[in-house]
Structures are given as structure tokens and as C-alpha cells.
Amino acid sequence: MFDPNPPLLPVHRPDGYPRLEDLGVIGDGATVALVGVDGSIPWLCLPHFDAEPVLAGLLDNQRGGHFTVTAQDLREARQHYIPDTAVLVTELRTTTGLLQITDAVVVRSGADLTDDAPAGRAELVRSARVLNGTIRLDIDLRPRDSGQIRAALDGLEIRPSRRPDLRLHLRANRPLASLPVAFDLNEGEHVDLVLSWGRVHRHHRFNAEDMLATTADAWRRWMAHFTYSGPQEPLVRRSAITLKLCDDWVNGALVAAPTSALPAPIGGVRNWDYRYAWVRDAAFTVFAMRRIGFKNEADAFLGWVLDAFEASRQPRIMYTLGGGPVPDEVEDPDLEGYRASSPVHWGNGAADQRQHDVYGEVLDCADQWVRAGGELQPALWAQLRGLADAAEWAWREPDQGIWEMRSDGRVFTYSAAMCQVALDRAAALGEKLGLPAPVARWRSAATELTRQILERSWDEKAQTLSAHLDGGGVLDASLLALPLRRVIPATHPRMVATTSAVAQRLSAGDGLLYRYLHQDSPDGIEGDEGAFVLCSFWLVENLVRQGHLEQAHELYSSLCARTSTLGLLSEQIDPATGTFIGNFPQAFSHIGIIASGVSLTRATTSTTA
Incomplete structure (x- = not known):
């Protein structure tokens, strides 16, 4: 604590x-x-x-x-x-x-x-x-x-x-x-x-x-730019500094974590290199930093994402801090690994995976860039328009999903949802800026895709949205992010039911959540893993949006109590021991502290006003 x-x-x-x-x-x-x-x-x-x-x-x-x-x-x-x-x-x-x-x-x-x-x-x-x-x-x-x-x-x-x-x-x-x-x-x-x-x-x-x-x-x-005043303020202050420490002050990029090959769990083989910048982190980071007073960092990261995308001329899920391709993944035979957890990896083999959520991630960044006063040059808009057109069809195809599965691809609900985000944001940009674009077609496709997600991923027997569009009741904590990305309202009856299902069936105890259950969602990697910290913060935000403020406050407090004495968090927590596992400190975990605190503060303020 x-x-x-x-x-x-x-x-x-x-x-x-x-x-x-x-x-x-x-x-x-x-x-x-x-x-x-x-x-x-x-x-x-x-x-x-x-x-x-x-x-x-x-x-x-x-x-x-x-x-x-x-x-x-x-x-x-x-x-x-x-x-x-x-x-x-x-x-x-x-x-x-x-x-x-x-x-x-x-x-x-x-x-x-x-x-x-x-x-x-x-x-x-x-x-x-x-x-x-x-x-x-x-x-x-x-x-x-x-x-x-x-x-x-x-x-x-x-x-x-x-x-x-x-x-x-x-x-x-x-x-x-x-x-x-x-x-x-x-x-x-x-x-x-x-x-x-x-x-x-x-x-x-x-x-x-x-x-x-x-x-x-x-x-x-x-x-001195820090503006947050709400629950766990000292810890939110520390999280802001931790994110700044993960920030490349020259390029504006943000490493997922400044370490490589720290295992989750100890003795396992899930030992990845996180010293790169993931595009999907951008929207979450920008939301968090802007809302506690750090506009410059938010704008710098948005600018970095768009620059990297424009230069690469294709949507990559991650880049080096300089905006280049991530090195191939290799094993280091000379290091035994943290607490003898081998192999030690450098580079990241997920860099070239097909992950359809990247369409929405990039276009959401572009939307936030424009909302913050940025401009879109014609060449960049041409590339963004191409992304929206691709998203209109890509969601139907299997991919490796947000968690970067190393097994056969599936049609993931979250990936389809982020294609909906791509279409929605592209339509909004085209309309707001008067850009050449099939705005009506994109908007219609976004509406239809939302309907497809609600119908095709819904499992009536399990009473939950599913990880895949073929239903089946398989759960994935990424479903909790759908309201955060403005795809489905948190108060939609099917989202309320899904929130409850995730909280119960993916529970690792005491407010911790697994990303998914490996027996239900094989990911092509040996062994299980710990509880993924960010997912629990997503649960906090869903509870806030559904009006369960007391429950949300309790969960938020319990999660914040799991930080180290210095106020730091890793990627995952071992549910059996409460110890940190995975790369450290993890930017996503600290984004969760900030974003959940902001949501709780706004909801509490609005109910007492």
C-alpha cells in the first residue's frame, strides 16, 4: 500500500x-x-x-x-x-x-x-x-x-x-x-x-x-500543472509522475513499461518485451493525462501516433519510440530470467500480428487530436480515410485480438467494436471538418456494426456478451472497455449483464480480474497468468457509469491499496500471494488509477451538486 x-x-x-x-x-x-x-x-x-x-x-x-x-x-x-x-x-x-x-x-x-x-x-x-x-x-x-x-x-x-x-x-x-x-x-x-x-x-x-x-x-x-482533486489524490499524483517517467520526452511516445521479460507468473514463459509504444495505449493515456492537467503530454502522444502512422503508411499495433518497426523477437540464451523464469525475450513477436482494433485506435487519436485544436493535412486524411474504409470490412475477418493471442485468430468482439470506433470517428471528422468522405455510409456502417455486436456476441443462456462474435458465452474482460470507447452505453441492459458476468466469472478474488480463462480461450502459450490490473479499473468505471458509486469506491480503494509503498503497480498481480508479476511499472495500470479516479470524482460531484 x-x-x-x-x-x-x-x-x-x-x-x-x-x-x-x-x-x-x-x-x-x-x-x-x-x-x-x-x-x-x-x-x-x-x-x-x-x-x-x-x-x-x-x-x-x-x-x-x-x-x-x-x-x-x-x-x-x-x-x-x-x-x-x-x-x-x-x-x-x-x-x-x-x-x-x-x-x-x-x-x-x-x-x-x-x-x-x-x-x-x-x-x-x-x-x-x-x-x-x-x-x-x-x-x-x-x-x-x-x-x-x-x-x-x-x-x-x-x-x-x-x-x-x-x-x-x-x-x-x-x-x-x-x-x-x-x-x-x-x-x-x-x-x-x-x-x-x-x-x-x-x-x-x-x-x-x-x-x-x-x-x-x-x-x-x-x-504544478496537476489539477486533480478527488479520491486517492496522493496516489494519482504519483501515477502522473510514473507515466511521465514512461514518456519519451523527445518523441512524445510512451513505453508500455520500461522493462522486458519480467514473467507473469513466476516460472512461466509469458515474458515479453514492453519497451515499445502501443497505439492502443494512446487513447487511454491521452484521456488520463489531459483530465489531470497535462495537455502537453496528451498532445505530444497524439502527435506521435499520427506521425508514426503517416510515416509507416500502414497501421502497426506498436512502434519503437522513434516511430519505426519493432525488432523481431529473440530469446537471450545467456540470462536465466527473473527468479529463473526463462526465456528472456528482446523485441516483440506480436508487432506484426493482425489486430483490427488498431483501425479504431488510430482514428480515435485523430478525433482527439482535432478536438484538441489540431489540424489534419490532406495526405494524412487520405490515409485515415483508407483506414475507415478498411475497418468497414476487416471486422468480419479473424485476428489475434487486444491480448495478442499466439493461437489461431478469431473474430473478437473487441476488435469489431474498435472497427465501429473507426467508422464513428471517421464520420465525425469528415462531417466536422467538411472533408471529402462518405460520411453517411460510414455512419450507417457504424450503426449496423453496433447492432451486429449486440446480437451476434450475445449468449442468451449465459446472459452475457461474448469474447467472439460467434457468441458461445466465452468471457473476456476487454468487453468492459466497450462503454469506455463509446461503443455500447454502460447502462445498456446487455452491458449491465455482461459487467456482472465478468465480475463473477473472471474474478480472481478480492476485486481482481483475469483477462480471460485459459481453458475457455486458449491463447497458444503454455501456462496460466495472474490477474490483469487494468481490467479491474475498467470494472470500476463500468460500476460508476451504472450508478453503483459505493461499490465502485470500495473496489477503487481496494485496488489502490495493492500498490507498493512507493505507489507503483506492475502489469499483473498473483492472486494467491498478492505479489507483483509482469513488467514493471506498467503504464496501463497507472492509467487505470488516474482514469477511475477522474470518473469517480465527476460522478460524485454530479450527484452532490
Whole structure:
């Protein structure tokens, strides 16, 4: 549970790995580092989110690499963020003293996070200070598969063996002759470290305190745009910062998560690379960020989606952050995987799947772009018009669906619904802007498609809409998104019945939901999975729209209580243990926190006005 002032607790490392709940995230809009409650950094991709990781100890605690600053004889630890920032504080208690480590990926002095220019300095600062007693401080930096270390400038130069293109420079306020190294520190003494991977700032004054202060100040200035006032406000604030950490500040794209190959569940093979931008995330992200005050981020992501689509000249479900094709999926034979969960994957094999929902995702982005004051150039409109024409027929064909099944395709209800979105949004754009378009035909096709969904996916015996248009009563939590995409009202009797069916039959207990049941919907992948966090937030929004505010508030509170003490969430939760599984932190989960909070606030306000 989110706790701004958590207690000091023993450190747990099951199978020698940190729990995902015990990791904090810091970043600068180009990459992130995950920081363990024990002072280790077991994950860092340089120089960008989707580059090969320099530190991958999260995927192999022996060979993956780490940057560790910790206290010998560690007994207890805790973490918290400096409020409204991505500056992380870790406290470590030993039998002899208390150590405080302050970590941040540096944002350059004077930069606002909403500037068009890159705000990062390609530097990670770690400041370790003894608060009381005495501490034996251990420091080690070991890239994946090690590398060459030599004295250089005022510190050490490290050239990772797997990344000859990359030069790391480690500076300190104390002499560094080699690694690992240890220092004996008394109360008030400190060791400051700066890891650089871009241009070496050899003529910059070394002042870790200033670097941390200016970084915190930049985050606070960005958070001054925050406008939300409602349930779980501190957690919504933290979710906004977490989404910003998943944001590419240069391109405007958003990674689904800044990690790869974290398993769901532990020991399983569902270990995918999420360090790319999914088009379907766009509409949900834009809704969430715009409604809590971050218009610039919303507009930047919309612009990125349309630019990527226009440049590729075809609707891809995901892109690299630069708008290019996602690399082919490969297995890494050298890493054992998180808690021995192999294989480790780089790239994503779902990138070239047929997923018909992308038609609606792109056109919904275009609609939101225009609503926000953007313009559509004739060349882009010609491509968008082609998407609408394709959607008019594509829904009849099988695809792999929103959950990217790796089995034979089906005619998924959600995919058909997003084709309806494509037609509806295209008709609205054509009419509003007076663009050349068969508006009447599209609108008629959208109406007919809604009828087809309500009739063909309805299972009278099961009293629910089904995952597929051939009915059969097979459930899928993606059905909860139909009201959110304005396809079927949440109050429609068949949607009310479906909401109830999903809540009961896909329940993983205590408000958690499975995406689908594997015995009913084989997906071509071995094993089961955990509860998918976003689906439960979709249930909250349906309950709100159906007027069940007390039930919605209770569910929302229970879901928010599942966050880590830092206010972070993974993709999935293991229902049996409550532990985080899947990639982390997951943007979709934090979008759920924000969007559900906004819906609850609006509904509560309207009923009390």
C-alpha cells in the first residue's frame, strides 16, 4: 500500500532477486533505472529505454550486472520519494547506524519537463549519507558480462564488454581507484557518485546536492500543472509522475513499461518485451493525462501516433519510440530470467500480428487530436480515410485480438467494436471538418456494426456478451472497455449483464480480474497468468457509469491499496500471494488509477451538486 512514510522492514530477496514491490523507478525521459530497497540498481538501459540493458541483474543476478551502493550488515530498509518528484530516498539500517541514499537521473538545471528540448543530462546521481552511527559502505558497478575499468579524468571509465559503443564514467567526491570499493563513514559523512553515459561533464562543478535539488525542482514545476482533486489524490499524483517517467520526452511516445521479460507468473514463459509504444495505449493515456492537467503530454502522444502512422503508411499495433518497426523477437540464451523464469525475450513477436482494433485506435487519436485544436493535412486524411474504409470490412475477418493471442485468430468482439470506433470517428471528422468522405455510409456502417455486436456476441443462456462474435458465452474482460470507447452505453441492459458476468466469472478474488480463462480461450502459450490490473479499473468505471458509486469506491480503494509503498503497480498481480508479476511499472495500470479516479470524482460531484 502507498505510504509516504513507510516503516523500516527486513529486506526480502526471494531466490536472490528483489521483489518488484521493493523497487523504485527514477528517470529523465530517455531511460529509467530501477532502484532496490537494498541500494542496488539491477536495471538500466542506455542510452534509451529500448537499448540493450547495461545493467540487467533483474534478469540474472549473477551475470546481468548491477550498480550497488549499500551498507554492510544490512538489517532493515525503506524507500520514499521526495514529494511530487522522481527523486528517490532509500534508508538502510544496520546494527551500527542508519544510511540514507538519495537517487535521481538528473534533469538539467533550468529545464522544464514540458520544454521541447531534451531535459536529461545522461547522468545518474547517488548520494549516500550517514544519518547516525557508523556505516561500512560498499560500492560496486558491474555491467552485464563485466568490462574494462580504468582510471580516467576524475574517476573511472567503464567500457561494458557487450557495448563497445558505450562509455560509462563514474565520478565521486572521494578517490576511486578500482571497483568494488568500501568506505568507513561516521555520522554526517557522505559519499557522492555520478554515473555519466553521454558527454563527460569534466568541467562541470561536482555538486551532487545541487544536481538533486535542481532535478527535484524541475519535477515540482511540472507537477504544478496537476489539477486533480478527488479520491486517492496522493496516489494519482504519483501515477502522473510514473507515466511521465514512461514518456519519451523527445518523441512524445510512451513505453508500455520500461522493462522486458519480467514473467507473469513466476516460472512461466509469458515474458515479453514492453519497451515499445502501443497505439492502443494512446487513447487511454491521452484521456488520463489531459483530465489531470497535462495537455502537453496528451498532445505530444497524439502527435506521435499520427506521425508514426503517416510515416509507416500502414497501421502497426506498436512502434519503437522513434516511430519505426519493432525488432523481431529473440530469446537471450545467456540470462536465466527473473527468479529463473526463462526465456528472456528482446523485441516483440506480436508487432506484426493482425489486430483490427488498431483501425479504431488510430482514428480515435485523430478525433482527439482535432478536438484538441489540431489540424489534419490532406495526405494524412487520405490515409485515415483508407483506414475507415478498411475497418468497414476487416471486422468480419479473424485476428489475434487486444491480448495478442499466439493461437489461431478469431473474430473478437473487441476488435469489431474498435472497427465501429473507426467508422464513428471517421464520420465525425469528415462531417466536422467538411472533408471529402462518405460520411453517411460510414455512419450507417457504424450503426449496423453496433447492432451486429449486440446480437451476434450475445449468449442468451449465459446472459452475457461474448469474447467472439460467434457468441458461445466465452468471457473476456476487454468487453468492459466497450462503454469506455463509446461503443455500447454502460447502462445498456446487455452491458449491465455482461459487467456482472465478468465480475463473477473472471474474478480472481478480492476485486481482481483475469483477462480471460485459459481453458475457455486458449491463447497458444503454455501456462496460466495472474490477474490483469487494468481490467479491474475498467470494472470500476463500468460500476460508476451504472450508478453503483459505493461499490465502485470500495473496489477503487481496494485496488489502490495493492500498490507498493512507493505507489507503483506492475502489469499483473498473483492472486494467491498478492505479489507483483509482469513488467514493471506498467503504464496501463497507472492509467487505470488516474482514469477511475477522474470518473469517480465527476460522478460524485454530479450527484452532490
